[in-house]
Amino acid sequence: MEFPVKTANPVKTETPCLVIPVFKDGDLLPAAAKIDDASECLIQQLIERGDFNAKLGNVQMIPFAPGLPADRLLLVGLGERAKCQEGAFCKAVDAAFAHLAQMSIDAAAVTLTDVPVPDRDAGWKAHKIAESALRASYRFTQFKSEPAPAPSLAEVTLLISEGDDTDAATLGARHGRAVGDGINLARTLGNLPGNVCTPRYLAAEAERLASESAGALTTEILDEEALEALGAHSLLSVGRGSEEPSRLIVMRYNGADDANESPHVLVGKGITFDTGGISLKPGAGMDEMKFDMCGAASVFGTVASVLAIKPKINLVAIVASAENMPDGRATKPGDIIQTLKGLSVEVLNTDAEGRLVLCDALTYAERFTPASVVDIATLTGAAIIALGHHATGLLSNDDDLALDLLDAGETAWDRAWHLPLWDEYQEQLDSNFADLANIGGRPAGTITAGCFLSRFATQYPWAHLDVAGTAWNSGSQKGATGRPVGLLTRYLLDREDELRDTTIEGE
Structure with a gap:
């Protein structure tokens, strides 16, 4: 699995699936806010109508992305902003990739490095993203006569907001991939x-x-x-x-x-x-x-x-x-x-x-x-x-x-x-x-x-x-x-x- 890192506007990102983290309370994160503005407040409407509960680990697939080049959006709940520590971040990331691993897509883009985790930088978050993606895609089927198809996800693009974080995120993703494979x-x-x-x-x-x-x-x-x-x-x-x-x-x-x-x-x-x-x-x-x-x-x-x-x-x-x-x-x-x-x-x-x-x-x-x-x-x-x-x-x-x-x-x-x-x-x-x-x-x-x-x-x-x-x-x-x-x-x-x-x- 590959983990390219890009400083890019998520609104202009072409991908089979764009992963957007959302808190239960407060303003949308920067990437989510841009997506919301470009899609006629789609995310805010879903939250206000109660169609998406941003409880920690909840995910919701939106099979269309009006006004966006992405084919789909996957919303991931982060729970309460004040409680977003390492464990909450990892739980949300694991939930996202568990869902992506069930989909018949070969690529996705994630804005998960936007999530503020106290004392953890973009490199740490990129590491956990890559590691989680590989763990979620793992299947042990070598003794099955008719194994289920293996997950098709082969590339996860990490979209980051700050160009200064590119090197740290790239190194973190490389380490996360090595640990995930290990x-x-x-x-x-x-x-x-x-x-x-x-x-x-x-x-x-x-x-x-x-x-x-x-x-x-x-x-x-x-x-x-x-x-x-x-x-x-x-x-x-x-x-x-x-x-x-x-x-x-x-x-x-x-x-x-x-x-x-x-x-x-x-x-x-x-x-x-x-x-x-x-x-x-x-x-x-x-x-x-x-x-x-x-x-x-x-x-x-x-x-x-x-x-x-x-x-x-x-x-x-x-x-x-x-x-x-x-x-x-x-x-x-x-x-x-x-x-x-x-x-x-x-x-x-x-x-x-x-x-x-x-x-x-x-x-x-x-x-x-x-x-x-x-x-x-x-x-x-x-x-x-x-x-x-x-x-x-x-x-x-x-x-x-x-x-x-x-x-x-x-x-x-x-x-x-x-x-x-x-x-x-x-x-x-x-x-x-x-x-x-x-x-x-x-x-x-x-x-x-x-x-x-x-x-x-x-x-x-x-x-x-x-x-x-x-x-x-x-x-x-x-x-x-x-x-x-x-x-x-x-x-x-x-x-x-x-x-x-x-x-x-x-x-």
Whole structure:
């Protein structure tokens, strides 16, 4: 999908559909006012007669545009002007593109950058517009024998009022397109069934990204023999009951001017299907355990976004991938395993397997002398109880890193919430027989899972994102969301800005 930016009068814009945002109260926005003047007060008449309610997220198609070269108008409600913050803007934009994606048109023009959002410029709004358009056009139909036609929308022109905003909007749209494509890649990987998306499939996906990157990305795939030689017995223990071999997937992007610049590391949990192992899950809803690799999927999506944007940073992406199945070789409750770090773990519940693959990956990350490490995992159902499906859980051993991630989430509108990582919680992981247990009981389950991981992240600034409540939707809208690709990409772009500022100060 293309996103050209134009400083143009909407009254003179030829397009199959012109998107006009409208507040419930106050004057029309500049573009809407021009359209209204040129169309004999069409918009005002619709509002005054009650034919259009500008409630937030409401849309109304006007199948004609008298006095205008546009074929149609799509009015989008913004709600009350005083309440128009980031969330309201994103909701309105999503509503507009959800409607456009259902139409048989190949192009549209939008005046959505007219909408005033406090502390957000034209670049931010252009980013959210491009990202929303791509998310709305996404369809997962590759296993349908007769798939519905894909959305035909191929070009969205961003009409801006101020010429000075052109560069910012163009850059924002480019970043939004990269993030939108990355989100959709993560959604596809998450939506694939477990009989297709296996650890070996994810390894092949890494190799595909590298082969299409023109040398910007390199990969290393550690198979079970290599993992055994390495000493990654914790990761291997999770996949022992499966016919599918486990993999540790490493992707490296070196974009910094200084090749020796410490990289930022992303670590993704890639459990391609989770039965719970011997601690078998209930049957109801178990099909959704194909989404247990959505942390890994978000890492792949972020790598794809980075390859499109090409920021001047160094990045290492690590995916610890296994399939958790019960058979005669599977790890049993009460087993004690040795981790790559040298700590022994008593496995009290084999369904707490994500932390067992991540702990070896976090230890492996030490070799890169990272500037920061962020792991992403669908780790605990407790995160859903604590935060629902709106916020990603965040735990960290470094307050500055936590704040950077929180800020990135606010900017990307892919938000997280900071939970404590106090020493008092660590006591819940005490074991009579090993260095630590892999669970700490029902109280504070998300926090004790973070405490477990923190034991393996002692050599660098580290944060953990628990996306169990945000990585996929259930019910009639079942499917992967692609979160937190937006947050992660924004975090990495902020690190590029930080590195640039430091370089300038040092000159």
